[in-house]
Amino acid sequence: MPSGRTHDSITLWSLPLLAGLTFASTQSSSLTLCVSGSYLFSGLMFGPDLDVYSHQYKRWGLLRWIWLPYRRSLRHRSFWSHGPIAGTIVRVAYLLIWVVLFSSGGIVVGAVVVQLAGKTNDWFVLAQQWWSHSLMVLGQLPLQHPTETIAIALGLELGALSHSLSDWLVSTYRRAMNRRVKKVSPSIKQILPPNLASPSENTAAQHPPFLGRSSPPPQPQVRREAQLPPFGGKGRGERSEK
Ligand SMILES: [Zn+2]
Secondary structure: OOOOHHHHHHHHHHHHHHHHHHHHHOHHHHHHHHHHHHHHHHHHOHHHHHHHHOOHHHOHHHHHHHHHHHHHHOOOOOOHHHHOOOOHHHHHHHHHHHHHHHHHHHHHHHHHHHHOOOOOOOOOHHHHHHHHHHHHHHHHHHHHHHHHHHHHHHHHHHHHHHHHHHHHHHHHHHHHHHHHHHHHHHHHHHHHOOHHHOOHHHHOOOOOOOOOOOOOOOOOOOOOOOOOOOOOOOOOOOOOOO
């Protein structure tokens, strides 16, 4: 799978194209902002890799702990985190639960403060009024701004899709390469003389154990992942998200 930096680069390099296409088709700067903003948010910190310790997870800073139950209950790259549409719906619903919990906490604290200030006799009734009013406003927002809601949903889904698609492409490519290597290796064995055809049997004879005097055994080759150039110059080497 691509590393977190590669995912970030894909999001940032494809953003101008998405913004240009959105503006060309809608002629609306506010809709372009909705699509681009939610695409960026989805690609950088609201994407499928919230199901693992990743860049997306770390970018939530002090609030990152809210994603712990999500991380622990979903297998990495499961359908519910990386699946098209389902992944975004689950994340939006999950985040909404936290928004409701935080809002309820704020409402209760606010109502108690109002009672302590002597402005109401029953903080519980006041909290109930605020709560039902907030819920009504939250429920009406998509109905009052349907186009913007669709634009935001589209941006969130496209950001997640670009991630899942690049995960899938890289995995498919690596599987195909591994299959090719496995196919090629038996035919090489037939061509090579017996002492070279099975290196595991002859390694000890050809390379005596490294005791500090002789040369060290050859290092295995590390396959490097093809990457887009990092967006905005050099970054520090970071752990890849698998
Ligand atoms: Zn992923």
